[in-house]
Amino acid sequence: MSGQVKDSPAGEPMTEAFLEVSDLHAGYGQARVLHGIGFSVGRGEICAILGPNGAGKTTTLRALSGMVKGRGSVTLDGTQLLGRLPEQTARLGVAHVPEGRGTFNDLTVEENLRVGAYLRHRRGRRARSERVAVAADLERVYGYFPKLRERSRQAAGSLSGGEQQMLAIGRALMLRPALLLLDEPSLGLAPLVTRELFRIVRTVNEEERTTVVVVEQNAQLALDIAHQAHVLESGRLVLSGPADQIRQDGQVAEVYLGISVQARKGG
Amino acid sequence: MIRMRHTTALRAAAAGIAALLTATACSSQRGQDDSAASADGACKGQQTTGITDKSIKLGGIYPMSGPASAYGTISNGVSTYFKYVNAEKGGIGGRKVEFVVRDDGYQPPKAVEEARRLVEREKVFAVFQTLGTPSTSAVWDYLNQQKVPQPFVATGASKWGTDTEHPWTMGWQPNYVAESRMYADYLKKEKPKAKVAVLFQNDDFGKDLLGGFKQAVKGSDITVVAEESYEVTDPSVSAQMTSLARSEADVLLNITTPKFGSQALAADAKNPRWNPLHIVNSVSASTSVLKPVGFKNVQGVVSATYFKDPADPQWADDAEMKTYRAAMKKYAPDADPSIQFNAYGWAVASSLHKALDAMECPTREGLRDAVQKLKDVKVDMLLPGVALNTGANDRFPIETMQLVRFQGERWVLFGEPLDTRQKFGPVTG
Amino acid sequence: MSTGELTMHASRTARWARPLAALVITAALIATPYYFAPFRVFQLTMVLLYAVVLAGLNLLVGYGGQISLGHGAFFAVGAYTAAVMLDRFTTGHLATLPVAAAGCFLLGLGFGVPALRLRGLYLALVTLAFAVFLPPLLKRFEHVTGGSMGLTVPKPQPPSWTGLAEDQWLYFLTLTVAAVTLLVVRNLLRSRVGRALLAIRENESAAEVMGVRLSFHKALAFAWSAMFAGVAGCLYTWVIGFVSPDSFSLNLSITLLAGLVVGGLASVYGPLLGAAFVMYVPNLAQDISPAAPGVVFGLLIIAVMYLAPTGLAGLAARARQGVRRCVEHLRHTRRRPEPASPAEQTGPPQPEPQPLTAPPTIGKG
């Protein structure tokens, strides 16, 4: 497996390709960041995108959610995502938790979560049932993140970094997303908090069969929860495969992911 | 990148060459020399730029844009007068008038540019009206150097009359000092022990009028007990009015421009504890300033005037006013004839008509001399009893005004027209 | 000679192109006052004068990313410094320039200190406050400033040996100052100050980490910027010969900022284009609508921003890029295609994606 870039189903059992990315190019203005990457994610899988700083990980997520324009093809359950704005991809069930949390700091915790459920507002006959469903989801999110319930009336800006990240994920979950995009959830958080976060992401994934694409610098953590992983370098995929395999390939880990084998053993 | 820079440089060079060629092609543009057209005969050697037997070209600079655009409509009154004269009187002395209006946005540098344009490119006979003290101050050196007449500037600063180094420039409207003398004279008779509170606009106009008033009441028992200024950029003068009310003065001298005039009149009316005799200066004495305040709130307000207010019903049957209204309707259908500035424009244009008629030589020098030798020239838009007078030692054409008091729905003239020069002596710088 | 050929030969002719261009431009600038009517010369003088203040403003706004709505006030301080010196102390004209420059530099430094704590909008509004406050202040000190009547001062007269008329002499004086200004600005930008400014604009915290003495350079940028406004103000007094408080209202500051943005921020030509816009477009507006030039002028500002969101200079650059692409295209079709130059690679994405070579395998590194 080592060294094989995944263009085609590479043998491992994949239920079905839910998210299909092929030949994706993207960039900012004149600067091109992604030079044609392709991968696919099965329904209900967690996919980690790893790589050094500036490799194009964040750009990949932004292209998926429409925050930057991309060329090529990105389909979600057969629907083309490229050429749509963020507010449109959200309607298709894509929930993107951007880098640096992306909470609404002036709003209370509960208001943040309600904004997350913005698209589920209904008029007429279905209004009532949907309201009930949203209320249930609120409970569900509080269930995952009990700390948020404690602070439901506080302004999001007053939360700690870890709580804000929880809130950002919780807000994304309120959309009942088909695809959850997480950008560097560990950024600036204490290791313990990060571990807790990733555990919850895994739980959500298992309980709700939400497909997750997570971008991480901390490769080790991401590989712990991911089913599949892809390594990006300078806008190109250099490595793809099941998370376990990538993690076990010591050389790969060292060269591309900065995971010191010693450290891993020690930790 | 490097290549691009060279390209730019080369292209700029090409553009430079093109500019040079263009410049050479029309090198006569520079010529100041060919402007010195001159007359023969008795008027030999005098400038005839902009004037022929059949035509005369005049240029005016007004704020058509910017903060003082309210005054821009004066040009409508002037243009209408000239159109009327051209169409119905065969022009001025057989010469059709061409009147070029330029906008300076009330900015002195723009006024300089436009004055140069009028003189050098339009080759006007005279710059008939620059508006406002700053713009006029900025251009008068240039116009006097070029020996271009600048008659009847639209500002009442006294410096146009007191100055001796600018023979080509001449004021028209009563200077602010003369107006303040009217009020001083009135108070000396009516309230010899008056305590006066003054609200004034903090610019040349307000300062001139206030200074003139203080000068004129010197030696009498009239005292200025409070003065408050405002900037034209202030939203409102109500705080100043509250301060003035504290003085408990028995006279309020309201030296403002229209909007602030309305505000001050309204503030006075609203205050039940303070009821001074309210004197409003002529700039704000239009009926259109008083009407928004409510006529019942401005009864007994005193002012002084020198030309007929078109919004005032007492002139409805006046022959000149009828002519004016008909001409405005015909030649400036979009302009509102009841705005006093239009009538002002009409009055000053007909004054220029008289001056042009009085020229001994149809030359710039002729006009310069004519406006300095006006003797009892009657202008129909001016009040009866007001006439233009200038002479060797008198460079203020209008110094006679008459008091008016607001009664019912109109201004009522009272007293006799007062020649402030006779009463107080010449205004000095 | 078509533009296309010009471009293609450019690299070959490069060695002598720049000096030649400089020579021709200098010649054209020097020849101008001999060919054009005095009133045209006056207009050009005013364009150069506004270009000086806009170049200073560009330093602050364009390169430093700080907004000032108070440059009309610095301009006024420069103008009044010159006017008061000429009127009260009858110094020569030349003496007024360094005093106005130094005075405004110090004043700008004084403003730069509070500016250290303020960013964007708040700095803009504090400078706006200065612009609003200055005219009444000038009126207050009547014995020095002439109050609301203003001051009329003599203009510099051409020495008789030059044989020049007054307008030509003023033009050359302004041209000299403007040329020096543009050179100084260019050198400033190339110096540590310029690099620091760029760093500040791009990312303050990163600049701080990089060891740029942020506060110092910010204050300094403000001072330089104010100085050029003061220099332009001094020229204004020379050229117009009259100053009055209400000529330097808030509108002037807003016009200057608008002129710079319309001309193009952080661009070498931006101030010149902006100055030309401020000078000539109101004339265009009143030719179109004599009764209400403001209607047209307002629409023209909106239209320029609509067509050229990064200013006229940006529009020129875009046009140049368009021409270049067109030329490249011609070159490609005429000759054999050549490998893409780096310049092309940074260009906008081509409509069709280029076929990618197979992704490199892991063994590559």
Place this chain on the structure above:
Amino acid sequence: MSEFLQQVVEGVGAGSIYASLALALVLIHRFTGIVNFAQGELAMISTYVAWQLVASGMPFWLALPVTLAISFAGGMLIERLLIRPVEGAPELTIVIVTVGLFIFVNAAAGLIWSFTVKDFPQPFPEGSVALAGVDIGWSTLGVIGVVAVVMGLLYLLFQHTRTGLVMRAVAANPASARLSGIRMGRVLMLGWGLAATVGALSGVLVAPLLFLEPNMMGGALIYAFAAATLGGFDSPVGAVAGGLVVGVAETLAGAYVGFVGADLKIGVPLLIILVVLLVRPQGLFGRAAVERA
């Protein structure tokens, strides 16, 4: 003492005028991050619309809601037609578009309605009430009352409606709002519409005090800038508080501090702003959030 109180009342009256316009400024800044230089002129033109309606025979209390509706639509239209096309451009570009709009609207109003002061109907009774030796004009009370009501309505809108929640979300974090499926365009249009409506109300309220002519709001706008800056430019409560502080401070300083006088009184609020900003760079009520460059 009563004289002093009278001046305070005068200041509060002026302050409520500034506050009402500052409120409109803040509404736009919150959602778009720009300062709308044309805010005062838009309020002025709305006032002319009201004047025109009343002049053509409509009763004032009917003309008012019609004017507000027209202003709301007009504000949305301006966002869509003038601001949206330059949306991606640098913020200064958008600010300069509003400067162009300022010049255009001012000149257009002069062209259509001339510069003569218009006779605007007074919605509140004339005269004043005397309270502890202080005269308070009904019109001043009316302005204060309406500003208070507008504040209340805005509070209800923002805190207790879904639309308000969405608008606050956009103001707090536009990128995340879009990722939650919120259409920015609509919210921005709504923001401009609201600001235009509040501005129109401000214009109609102050027209009887300032007198309606095309330059009516020019001076008030500068004070409104001061008020909004003092309040932090993002906070409606701050805008109103800032307006009152500015109004009272300038009035008292102009009246009682000898060397300040009426001519330099505008310096007083400016000085307060400078001091406040040096202590709290984000204004009294502003968020300490990082400013977009």
